[in-house]
Amino acid sequence: MSTDTDQAVKELLESETRVTLRPRYEGSNINTWIGFKHVNYVVEEAVLEHFRTAGLPSRRLFEDHGLGLDIVDLDTRILHAFHQDDLARAVVVPRTKDADGQVALAVTLYVERDGEELKAVTSKVRVSLRADSYLPPVEFPAELARFATPRLGGTAEAGPWHGRQVTEAATTALSAGRGTTGADPVLQQLLAGENAFGWKWRIPYPYCHFNERLQMSGYLRQVEEVVDLFLADRGISIKTLLDDRKWIPVVPHSRVQVLDEALMEEDLYTVFTVEEVFKDFTYTARTDFYVVRDGRLVQTATGRITHGYAVFHDRSDWSLVSFDDHVIGALKGEPGPAGS
Incomplete structure (x- = not known):
């Protein structure tokens, strides 16, 4: 037994980590507010720092x-908005009781507003240590064996389409730009009878890590992208509502769970399904991710997002707004001008 590794694992599972972090400038797309994807990036950085601090x-x-190191479950609630130049105090606490062969952590981000520290973000995170199979194997210490897995996934149940036989079409050539959202036999099956939007897209190198597989930040990009495409498809694109009403999208809750592995240059089918419009203030949607292997669908991840809108009054202040009939009709996929 390696004494150093044994102590490092003990620190990882028993000690808290406290670190100050700033959100990335890239995540400020509307005025100075930071979007949910980059808030999750701050959570990811806090998790990585927890591993570093433990050795x-x-x-x-x-x-x-x-x-x-793969984040395989990221469940984040945003309680207060992040802005450019915010300095967040991140606290990472191990959750050993429900680890189930993974490293389970609770991450809380605090920000200061008018001299008062506020709890801005809470997140539950699970980490798997994926044994590399791309390069020749090396022996890892026994202390890490309980977290090592030969393949990601297997801790959450896939949906009903997992394992279904399908016929693919060659519709994601490099010339296709953002991918396919139109006629596609696989998308047609996945979307049939659902209030949903589908997108087929080739997984690129920048979204992957450890040589071949799509990483959590790549899935977060996918969620952000499919929401953008969905809203445009329903006639209420982000730019449209910005120009017409000064409405900005807000995401108080997001979650992504990895169920299997998606690999570089595979075609990824992303299905965004609206589940509920809640009291005209928010809607919840499920995002499911699939690849096709040997003629069958393999669900690689699933997630949920809660989405609403705020109107900005000036360059630093905003307030939540309720949906009107036009937006509700678009979200529900109802026929007419809103959903056309």
Whole structure:
């Protein structure tokens, strides 16, 4: 038994980590507010710092032990908006009782407003250590064995389409730009009878890590992208509501769970299904991700997002607004000008 590794695992599972972090400038798309994707990036950075502080940085895990650090479940609630230049105090607390062979963590982000520290974000995170199979295997310490897995997934149940036989069409050539949202036999099956939007897209190199697989930040990009495409398809694009009403999208809750692995240059089918419009203030939607292998659908991830709108009054202040009939009709896919 390695004393150093044993102590590092003990720190990982028993000690809190506190670190100050700032959101990335890239995430400020509307005025100075930071979008949900980059708020989740701050959570990810806090998790990586927790591993570093324990003595198990992601680089060491991979280079010395052949273990790739993968966030496989990210469940985040945003309680107060983040802005450019905010300095967040992140607190990472291990959740050992429900780890189930993974490293389970609770992350809380605090920001200061008018001299008062506010709890801005709470997040539940699960991490798997994926044994690398792209390069020749190396032996990893026994203390890490309980977290090592030969393949991501298997901890959550896939949906009813998982394993269904399908026929693919060659519709994601490099010339197709953002991918396919129109006629496609697989998308037609996945969308039939649902208030849903589908997108077929080739997984690119920048969305992957550890040589081949789509990483959590890539899935977060996919969620953000499919929402953008869905709203445009329903006639209420983000730019349209910005120009007409100064409405901005807000996301108080998001979750992504990895069910299997999606690989670089595979075609990824992303299905965005509106589940409920709640009291005209928010709507919830499910996002499911699939690839096709050997003629059958494989569900690689699933997630949910809660979405609403706020109107900005000036460059720093906004307030939530309720949906009108036009927006509700578009979200529900009702016929007429709103949903056409």
